[in-house]
Each structure stands twice: as C-alpha cells, then as structure tokens.
Amino acid sequence: MKKDELTLVKEIRDRFSLPEDIGIGIGDDAAVLNLKSSAILTTDLMIEDVHFELSYTSFYHLGFKIVSVNVSDIYAMGGDFKGFLFSAGVPETVSDQDFKELFDGIEDALKHYGGFLIGGDLSRSKNIVLSGFAVGEAEKPILRKGAQAGDLIFITSYLGLSSAGLNLLNNLSDDEKRFIKSIRNFKNCKEYPDRLLKFKGINEILERHLMPIARKPDKFKHIAKAMMDISDGLLIDLHRLCEENKVGAEIYLDQLPIHPAITKIADYLNIEPMNPILSGGEDYELLVISDRQDAKEFGLIPVGRIVEEKGIYLIDPQRGKIPTKPEGWQHFQ
Amino acid sequence: MKKDELTLVKEIRDRFSLPEDIGIGIGDDAAVLNLKSSAILTTDLMIEDVHFELSYTSFYHLGFKIVSVNVSDIYAMGGDFKGFLFSAGVPETVSDQDFKELFDGIEDALKHYGGFLIGGDLSRSKNIVLSGFAVGEAEKPILRKGAQAGDLIFITSYLGLSSAGLNLLNNLSDDEKRFIKSIRNFKNCKEYPDRLLKFKGINEILERHLMPIARKPDKFKHIAKAMMDISDGLLIDLHRLCEENKVGAEIYLDQLPIHPAITKIADYLNIEPMNPILSGGEDYELLVISDRQDAKEFGLIPVGRIVEEKGIYLIDPQRGKIPTKPEGWQHFQ
Structure with a gap:
C-alpha cells in the first residue's frame, strides 16, 4: 500500500x-x-x-x-x-x-x-x-434458549452450499480460480468455464461461499421460540442449541432439501452429498425453533423436532433412528 | 496451544x-x-x-x-x-x-x-x-468538535511517559527485558535491576507504556466543551481537534509538566525531553477544551489556548511563538 x-x-x-x-x-x-x-x-x-x-x-x-x-x-x-x-x-x-x-x-x-x-x-x-x-x-432478542421437547425444527433454505463451494474451489485450476476471483455479481455471470457449466446452480454455490447473504428473519421471527445461525454446520449448531436447552433433537433426513448442484458436485468430488448438508459450515442460514404447525407459511422448512432424550438423532426412512456425534456426520458414518 | x-x-x-x-x-x-x-x-x-x-x-x-x-x-x-x-x-x-x-x-x-x-x-x-x-x-457525548477561539486547553497528567518507556525498553539488555516482562504490578515492584533504579519513577514510566490506565473524565466532563484522548501525541492530536473546529492553538511550553524520570531518561538516551512530551504517543491522557477559568479545581492542567489563527504554535518564554507541523515536534526542530 x-x-x-x-x-x-x-x-x-x-x-x-x-x-x-x-x-x-x-x-x-x-x-x-x-x-x-x-x-x-x-x-x-x-x-x-x-x-x-x-x-x-x-x-x-x-x-x-x-x-x-x-x-x-x-x-x-x-x-x-x-x-x-x-x-x-x-x-x-x-x-x-x-x-x-x-x-x-x-x-x-x-x-x-x-x-x-x-x-x-x-x-x-x-x-x-x-x-x-x-x-x-x-426489542425482544431471540436466544438459543427457549426450545422445548415437542417444538419443531426449521431451516431457512438449502444447506451445504458454502461447503460444497469451498470443496469445488479447492479443486479448480489456477485459471479457473482467477476467473472466479474476478466475479463481482454471481447472479449475472453467464461466462463460466465449460467444465463448471455442468454444475447447474454453480453461481449459487460459489456466491454462498464467497459472498454469503445473511438471512433476515423478519417474516418469521415472531413465531420463533429459539434461533441461531448455522455457521459451523447443522449438526454441531443444533447440538449447541440443544445443550443450551437441555434437550435433544431428531432430524428427518428425507425432509432436508438437497440443492441440485450439491448432488452433482458431490458426485464429481466423490463425497457423500449429506456430508456438506449436515456438517458443512458457513451457510449462514438460520436454525429456527417454533411450536407453530403453520410455520411453512412464513417461508420456513421443517426438518425435525426437539425431543426430551439428549443427543442429535437422524431419522432415515430406511435405516431408522441413527445417533450422531456433535462433531458431525463424518463421525457418525 | x-x-x-x-x-x-x-x-x-x-x-x-x-x-x-x-x-x-x-x-x-x-x-x-x-x-x-x-x-x-x-x-x-x-x-x-x-x-x-x-x-x-x-x-x-x-x-x-x-x-x-x-x-x-x-x-x-x-x-x-x-x-x-x-x-x-x-x-x-x-x-x-x-x-x-x-x-x-x-x-x-x-x-x-x-x-x-x-x-x-x-x-x-x-x-x-x-x-x-x-x-x-x-447521555450527551463530548465530541472533538466544540472548541472556539479563546477556550483553554487542558491535559490530565504528565505526557511522554509511554514514549519514554518504549525508548528505554528498546535499550535494555535481554535479562532486563525478561525481568520487566515478569512484572504484574509495577506500583509494588521494588526489585528493579541496579541500572534502572537511577530512573526515579521508572515504575510509572514502564506501567504507562505496558499497561496504561485510561483516564476517567467523571470529575471534569461537565465543564468540557470538546475532548479527545491523546493516543498519537499531543501535537498531532491537538492538530486533529483544531482541524475539526477550524481553529488553531497555542501551547505554553513552560506550563507543560515534566515528569522527573523523563528528564533522566532523555539525558540517558540523549534525546530532547520535550520530544516525547509533545509528540510521544500512547499516554492515553485526555485533551480537554473548556472555557472555565477554574478548571484546575477539577484536576485539569492548563497548557494552552485555542486561537483563531489555524496551526499549532508553541509559546516559548525565551524564543517566542514557534509554528509546528502536525507530524510533531521532530519536524519542527
């Protein structure tokens, strides 16, 4: 300088x-x-x-x-x-x-x-x-504390995008990295290198990692009993919220939305797509706890519920109830 | 870790x-x-x-x-x-x-x-x-803005201690440095190496540099029209305050209090004692502007006055009015 x-x-x-x-x-x-x-x-x-x-x-x-x-x-x-x-x-x-x-x-x-x-x-x-x-x-801050057994767990959008973006970025050529670095507006960028074009939704993935947008809770904060942002990954952040409330949680794997690009990138990088979704950090979506059955109408996506039994459990339609460790999905497999 | x-x-x-x-x-x-x-x-x-x-x-x-x-x-x-x-x-x-x-x-x-x-x-x-x-x-923040020609300039204690302390520290032996590093309470420390004992007030000098105490303005803030802390040196900080108010200032050199250890350290290091006092940073004393003639009674030390003519001038009983540059005393000599 x-x-x-x-x-x-x-x-x-x-x-x-x-x-x-x-x-x-x-x-x-x-x-x-x-x-x-x-x-x-x-x-x-x-x-x-x-x-x-x-x-x-x-x-x-x-x-x-x-x-x-x-x-x-x-x-x-x-x-x-x-x-x-x-x-x-x-x-x-x-x-x-x-x-x-x-x-x-x-x-x-x-x-x-x-x-x-x-x-x-x-x-x-x-x-x-x-x-x-x-x-x-x-006026009335919404804390991590406030969740009770029976409450529902919501997220605000796809998870794992930032982590998938990071994984992909680390696997790019120097030329591709320089190109990504030059993008100011990912939404308007149409000129990705050929190899990247096959990842439909690549712009959302890269934007979420490189210049994420914080999720404003104005439409649903009045129905939230507890809330936090997902900065380190769904499992670990949910674990923190549950610790704070001395409760546990169940996550319904079949309710977690999967961004189309995540599947493609996971396939390309040979990783399990649920890995970034459950344990990827830096999405900056919100984790919202509410007892309102109509929370979907406020834009929230239901993914589980708070339970009395401590621990975070994944509910898989095929495999049933699977305990996890707070460190994340990779320790559970 | x-x-x-x-x-x-x-x-x-x-x-x-x-x-x-x-x-x-x-x-x-x-x-x-x-x-x-x-x-x-x-x-x-x-x-x-x-x-x-x-x-x-x-x-x-x-x-x-x-x-x-x-x-x-x-x-x-x-x-x-x-x-x-x-x-x-x-x-x-x-x-x-x-x-x-x-x-x-x-x-x-x-x-x-x-x-x-x-x-x-x-x-x-x-x-x-x-x-x-x-x-x-x-309730009512005191800004740098608020000084007018005719107002008096005050400081809250000796200046230059931190800068003299830094100068001295850089001239110590490795053993002496290690000793200084081990001190938690400079006020109670009586065991300085022999060479340092000759600097009466050494504890105040070292404390002011290594763990300064911010000056609480509670006793005089009600009479302050403008105020700032002296973090970069009296001349440059006073220059900033004057710029903000589109005024100038005169500093009476014979009114600036000189800490006894400053004279000794300046002599030992062969520097001009007014140098740290006018331009030494990190003292974290306050620079207070007030129109109250009785400000001394609130613990303030008068050192000059605000004038209409822009610029910072030193008033020396022998040499008269000496213009300075905002960068500090060293540029003025």
Missing part, C-alpha cells in the same frame, strides 16, 4: 457518512448510535489462510463477507442491523486497488443490509486480518 | 459472566446490552511487532492494554464503559499458559474499569493479533 493511514482514513470517512439522527460516525474517538431498544453486539474475525485463500477470493468478496458473517449473528438474535465497525491488518503486498475493492465489498454489503460503517482501525500485519463488529438492536 | 477452540470458549464463558439486568453475555450468537442512553462504540487493534514486542511485553500486559486503549476512547467521549468484545488470532507457539495470562490481564482491566466481557472470536494466525471492541453509553 502506498497511501498512509491518515489518507486512507480520510478517504473512508468521506465515503461512509452517517445520517445525523442515527448518530455520529467515523472521525471522533468513538462512534455514537442512538438505539431505541437493547443493543445487540457481535464480532467475527476472518484471517488469511485460515478463513480464506486469495487464489480464488477477491478483496471485494472479503469485504462483502466480513459484513455478512457479522450481520448474520445480529439477525440470528432477531435484531435489526444498524452499524458496523471494521478493522484490518494488512501486509505491504496489499495494493491501494485491493484496499479500494475491500471497501467496495463492505459498501455494497452495507447497502444491501441497510447499515452504516461507523468506525474501525487500520494497521500493518504479516497476514491479512479482518475484524468486523456489528451493532444492532432488538 | 493444546486446547481446542470449544474448550477455550467454554472456559472463557465460565470465567466471565454478566449480571442479568445488564444483558446477555458470551454464549449466544451475539451479546445483548441494556443501555439507558446512546451507545458509544469503538475498536482498536494491537498487532505483534507493530504495536508490541514480546521480548519485554507479557501476555498479561497485552490483555490489560487492549482493554485500556479501547476504554480510553469511550472515556474520551465522556461515556461510561459497559461491555468489551475481544477477538484474538494467535499462532501455535502461544501456550495455554500465555492464553490464560492474556485473559488474566483482560479480567483485571475489566475489574478496574467496571465493565464486562460479552463476546469475541478466536482463531489461528501467523502473528498475534488482538482486536478489542468497547461499548459504552453517554
């Missing part, structure tokens, strides 16, 4: 302003947010070679994703997203253009979610470190 | 609990804080070999300091500190004991300031990266 910290901070400050009635943004010792109810606060790190790899991830994707993973936690509490603070440690190899694209991604994500950048910190570092901090508010 | 992330998170969660009336702490997707007024939010990074060096800095110091530097920003807004979120990226070389000491430092700092750890994230990283987020609240 050629620009110094003061120049960068000035550029960022000019680019991200905050309406006066909402508070005071970048430029003072700290930001001020005028909230109407309880503050909801969360933070998530993304570190190079741990959470992402630059061979196929663009700085734009990184900027978008660091917002999404944090907003997902706010949404998982039933909160409204308001403000975002962003700190970055970057090595000298990161160019001014990379830096601009990082903030393009942050800006587009913030526009999507309707929140504002209100602070942050910048520093040199050996590897790229991104630290996001999201602030929201909620 | 031998412990896995889940074990560490569980230990941290057991150690740091949050009273129910304040909100919901570690363990859900996000934390909840019940605030009575506007939320004050800030974040600061500390990165190995950029912000600190492990040869003389203990993990305990790091834990304490990452809280202090963030709380300082909350105090600089006239806010009450409430909650802290802490993320760390650590290499495998960091031991379970190092990690425990890091959280000892965080715990002691939080006890000192009366705030709670309410969230965070942990990850592997090539170098140590600490990211803190402090949350506070204020």
